[in-house]
Amino acid sequence: MDLFTHAPVTPENLLPKDGEVNYYGPILSLEESDNFLSTLLKNIAWKPDEAIIMGKHIFTKRLAAWYADLPFKYTYSKITRRALPWTQDLLDLKAIVEQVSGEKFNSCLLNLYHDGSEGMAWHSDEEKDLKKDGAIGSLSFGAVRKFSFKHKKDKQTISLMLGHGSLLVMKGTTQNHWVHRLPPSKLVHTSRVNLTFRRIVSNRLDAS
Numbered sequence: 001m002d003l004f005t006h007a008p009v010t011p012e013n014l015l016p017k018d019g020e021v022n023y024y025g026p027i028l029s030l031e032e033s034d035n036f037l038s039t040l041l042k043n044i045a046w047k048p049d050e051a052i053i054m055g056k057h058i059f060t061k062r063l064a065a066w067y068a069d070l071p072f073k074y075t076y077s078k079i080t081r082r083a084l085p086w087t088q089d090l091l092d093l094k095a096i097v098e099q100v101s102g103e104k105f106n107s108c109l110l111n112l113y114h115d116g117s118e119g120m121a122w123h124s125d126e127e128k129d130l131k132k133d134g135a136i137g138s139l140s141f142g143a144v145r146k147f148s149f150k151h152k153k154d155k156q157t158i159s160l161m162l163g164h165g166s167l168l169v170m171k172g173t174t175q176n177h178w179v180h181r182l183p184p185s186k187l188v189h190t191s192r193v194n195l196t197f198r199r200i201v202s203n204r205l206d207a208s
């Protein structure tokens with residue numbers, strides 16, 4: 001057996017400082033990626049995302065969903081959500097992402113962007129319910145979209161394209177020092193589904 005074939009290889013860090021972001025590129029075949037895209041579109045309990053912004057209750061065109069090991073509560077943008085139990089697709093994808101990244105996850109936030117008019121504004125994923133400095137595994141299906149990081153202090157920006165069936169891992173102090181976004185694009189006319197596998201801290205779990 002060729003020892004090197006199975007050696008885990010972590011791609012180089014895309015960030016020049018203050019965190020670690022690794023882009024693995026496609027980790028599934030085109031056929032597997034196409035199949036996951038169509039079953040996720042069908043089987044996930046997609047709903048508009050909600051936020052309270054300056055006292056106003058906002059609903060997004062982008063759809064979202066939240067799955068986890070237990071019916072955890074998870075709060076962001078002042079809205080508390082309750083996780084749904086894993087689907088078989090999500091368990092299969094979680095196992096693949098865990099194997100490739102060498103990390104463990106207990107939850108997944110999904111987003112569906114119908115076309116390039118929908119995106120996600122600058123933010124970092126450091127809500128109090130998330131494990132501090134925990135890894136986030138971001139798996140993308142469908143339309144290829146640009147994804148950007150911006151340093152919170154010096155505003156240095158790093159961008160890359162996230163392909164169909166690709167994995168991006170953010171870890172270490174990335175969320176402390178960088179914000180990220182999915183910019184809108186007039187050039188994209190097809191849907192994209194993104195899954196961010198995360199780790200919710202167990203002593204903050206509330207399954208009641």
Ligand SMILES: O=C(O)CCC(=O)C(=O)O
Nearest residue numbers: 109111120125182194196
């Ligand atoms: O759609 C993406 O690639 C990123 C989504 C994201 O940043 C998030 O869910 O926190």
Ligand SMILES: [Fe+2]
Nearest residue numbers: 123124125180
């Ligand atoms: Fe994010």
